[in-house]
Structures are given as C-alpha cells and as structure tokens.
Amino acid sequence: MNLDTQSKENIEYMLESIKDKLQIVNASALNSKNFDTEHYEDLRDIYLHVQKKSNFSVSELDAIVTELGQLRK
Template identity: 65%
Template sequence: MDLTVQSKENIEYMIEKIKDKLQVVNGGAIRAESFDTEEYEELKDIYEMIIKKQSFSVSEIDAIITEIGKLRKR
C-alpha cells in the first residue's frame, strides 16, 4: 500500500487500521467516507503515530478519537 498517494482507498485503509489498532467498539462512528483528501496528511500523521505505538491509555484513545473527529467533513 503506497500511502504517499492521496486517495479515498488509502483513507479507507488507514481508518480501518486505526480502528483495529485502537480496538474501536463503535466502528460506525469513524467511517472513511467522512473524510476528504484535503485532510489526508493530518490523517496519515495520526495513522503513523498509532501504528508505531504498542498500547494506548484510555485518555490517549479519547484524545486520538477527538483529533480524528476534527478532521471529518462537516
């Protein structure tokens, strides 16, 4: 997967990996179609940070979900 390319497919891939890594219970709350490619770099930064980390505290997960929520289309 070439994440240097800004595409809807890559957004979908990153969102799914983020949900898996954070063990998001309500996956419907974070949907790939809720994101534009305009926010791609920010989403990619969050994705890369999440993939590198082994575990997360509850407060870290809350903060990450909040940041992802800010990137969603209005």
C-alpha cells in the same frame, strides 16, 4: 501500500487499521465516507502514530478519537 498518494482507498485503509489497532467499538464513527483528502496528511500522521505504539492510555485514546472527529467532514 503507498500512503504517499492521497486517495479514498488509502483513507479507508488507514481508518480500518486505526479502528483495528485501537479496538474501536463504534466503527461507524470512522466511516471513510466522512473523510476527504483535504485532511489527508493529518490523518496519515495519526495513522503513523497509532502504528508505532503497542498500547495506549485512556487519555491517548480519547485524544486520538477527538482528533479524528475534528477531521471529519
């Protein structure tokens, strides 16, 4: 998958990957319909950060979820 291209499909893919990796229970909070391409680069940065790490502290999880919440429409 080429994440250099801004598209709704890529947003959906990244959000699904983030939800799976972080084991987010309330997955509806990260519905791809709530994100647009305006913040694509920020979302991609979060995605790459999440994919690099194997585990997260509670404060890291909180910060990631907070940041994703700020990127929502």
